[in-house]
Amino acid sequence: MEVTGADNIASASIGSAQPYRRHIIGLPLQRSLFGLTARAATTIGLPGLSSESNFPARLDENGDLFLDRSQVIALTKALPSWFTPETLELMHTRHADACDALVDATENAAGVAASLNDKDSELFEDLANKMALVLAYGILSKFVPDVLLRALADAGDVESPPFPEKSAGAELMQNTFALSQTCCALNYSPQRLQQEWPRVSPEVFQLVREFCHRQTGFGPLAWDAPGYEDPSYVVRLLHSAFAQVDSEQVSRRFSFSKRTRLVQSTSKVTKKIAALRRLLGLWLDFLERETWYVRRAFYVGMVPLLQQLAARYRQKTPAFQSADLLFLDLRELVSGIADPAVIRTRRHRYMENTDYLSLHGVDPCRLATMLGSS
Amino acid sequence: MSADNSTRVYLGVGAAPGYASGKAYVIRNAEDTMTVPAGSILVMRILHPHLAPLLPRVAGLVVEEGAILQHATTLARECGIPAAVGIRDARNLFQDGAVLEVDGYTGKVIERQVT
Numbered sequence: 001m002e003v004t005g006a007d008n009i010a011s012a013s014i015g016s017a018q019p020y021r022r023h024i025i026g027l028p029l030q031r032s033l034f035g036l037t038a039r040a041a042t043t044i045g046l047p048g049l050s051s052e053s054n055f056p057a058r059l060d061e062n063g064d065l066f067l068d069r070s071q072v073i074a075l076t077k078a079l080p081s082w083f084t085p086e087t088l089e090l091m092h093t094r095h096a097d098a099c100d101a102l103v104d105a106t107e108n109a110a111g112v113a114a115s116l117n118d119k120d121s122e123l124f125e126d127l128a129n130k131m132a133l134v135l136a137y138g139i140l141s142k143f144v145p146d147v148l149l150r151a152l153a154d155a156g157d158v159e160s161p162p163f164p165e166k167s168a169g170a171e172l173m174q175n176t177f178a179l180s181q182t183c184c185a186l187n188y189s190p191q192r193l194q195q196e197w198p199r200v201s202p203e204v205f206q207l208v209r210e211f212c213h214r215q216t217g218f219g220p221l222a223w224d225a226p227g228y229e230d231p232s233y234v235v236r237l238l239h240s241a242f243a244q245v246d247s248e249q250v251s252r253r254f255s256f257s258k259r260t261r262l263v264q265s266t267s268k269v270t271k272k273i274a275a276l277r278r279l280l281g282l283w284l285d286f287l288e289r290e291t292w293y294v295r296r297a298f299y300v301g302m303v304p305l306l307q308q309l310a311a312r313y314r315q316k317t318p319a320f321q322s323a324d325l326l327f328l329d330l331r332e333l334v335s336g337i338a339d340p341a342v343i344r345t346r347r348h349r350y351m352e353n354t355d356y357l358s359l360h361g362v363d364p365c366r367l368a369t370m371l372g373s374s
Numbered sequence: 375m376s377a378d379n380s381t382r383v384y385l386g387v388g389a390a391p392g393y394a395s396g397k398a399y400v401i402r403n404a405e406d407t408m409t410v411p412a413g414s415i416l417v418m419r420i421l422h423p424h425l426a427p428l429l430p431r432v433a434g435l436v437v438e439e440g441a442i443l444q445h446a447t448t449l450a451r452e453c454g455i456p457a458a459v460g461i462r463d464a465r466n467l468f469q470d471g472a473v474l475e476v477d478g479y480t481g482k483v484i485e486r487q488v489t
Contacts, residue, residue: 145441145443146442149442163448167449169448169449170426173430176427218423221422236408238427240410245430253453253455283443284448287443288445291422359403359404360404361404361405
């Protein structure tokens with residue numbers, strides 16, 4: 001018998017020489033958003049994070065993510081002594097506000113994109129900065145929740161972590177199953193739906209489209225990887241998830257609350273423990289939504305702005321493709337710089353990275369599709 | 375537990391309670407998520423929320439990511455699916471079809487060689 005120990009990958013894999021994650025982001029536009037996260041992180045107000053150089057993450061040109069172990073350690077050491085009920089409440093408020101602000105900016109961009117003229121660069125910047133802030137929280141989520149959990153243990157808390165009673169993923173699961181059941185009731189089993197899509201009845205077609213619209217934001221971190229904004233992806237997922245599966249068995253999995261309800265505390269709950277638990281609860285909920293916030297902001301908020309911008313570029317350069325904008329960085333976008341030769345080079349490099357494309361399921365039509373599916 | 379050369383035990387962290395056994399199905403890229411066999415033990419780097427609809431068809435989870443506070447823990451607990459996290463390099467350790475037992479209490483994963 002061979003016994004292999006496992007340690008915490010969050011610490012074992014962090015290093016400056018080896019990527020923490022390989023090939024996570026391929027599009028220059030998304031990579032440039034990542035470049036804003038260090039500055040955004042300084043506004044969070046955490047000890048040890050007052051300077052951009054303290055931010056522990058960076059993304060290289062290959063889309064590989066690097067975490068600086070020494071910075072992570074410095075941050076995780078600085079946090080516990082800083083925790084008081086007041087600072088914990090402040091962290092909670094700022095974090096929740098950052099997420100709410102991004103949701104609002106997303107809806108705002110979606111609402112006004114069509115009537116924009118010269119102000120879209122301001123909207124781009126505003127939306128991008130809010131996305132970067134939530135992305136910064138996403139990086140911090142790799143270790144801040146663990147710090148909070150340890151602080152809870154140190155404070156004498158013996159309860160289970162405050163996992164969400166119904167997480168975003170669980171809700172998505174339930175909604176996806178409901179869609180599958182509705183399609184089945186309309187005589188479209190997951191198999192038939194996949195075989196015939198998109199040549200299905202208008203009612204089913206509309207159902208799937210509306211579902212995609214509501215669930216846009218769920219999907220992989222990389223925007224170019226297909227997600228719930230794409231009806232073809234959803235139809236395939238329905239097949240993968242629910243074909244030849246007993247409906248009763250699926251329903252049994254939905255008894256969420258019975259499994260996750262916390263035991264009432266018998267220990268003395270101090271003000272600090274209560275504040276720690278409240279904040280950890282927010283982080284655990286955020287963990288389930290961090291990708292959703294930013295991905296939805298891209299598809300619902302930024303894509304309409306990109307479409308407007310692309311139309312303007314086409315007035316000058318008729319051959320300009322909307323997807324070309326994905327190969328610019330944010331600075332180039334807001335300043336109106338779009339060198340066709342640079343775009344060609346970057347696109348060529350992207351399309352040659354077959355490891356990345358295969359990992360994320362990006363097919364040759366994907367870039368055009370993603371800018372047409374807001 | 376009996377032990378011999380045909381059994382390998384990997385120690386991770388128990389993330390969602392329960393016991394499960396079944397054949398490994400390794401998620402290596404996006405396309406793999408579209409062909410998950412029913413009753414399999416899903417082996418992956420991390421379970422993102424957008425893959426939650428796949429959970430009702432799987433028996434157990436083996437995840438490379440080591441943190442106890444992560445997507446896989448939340449989702450697996452909600453769905454009552456035994457899960458072990460922190461099994462480093464799991465996607466290379468296990469082949470599709472390998473027979474695995476997952477102890478979601480202790481985080482132990484046992485691979486039994488089928489002769």
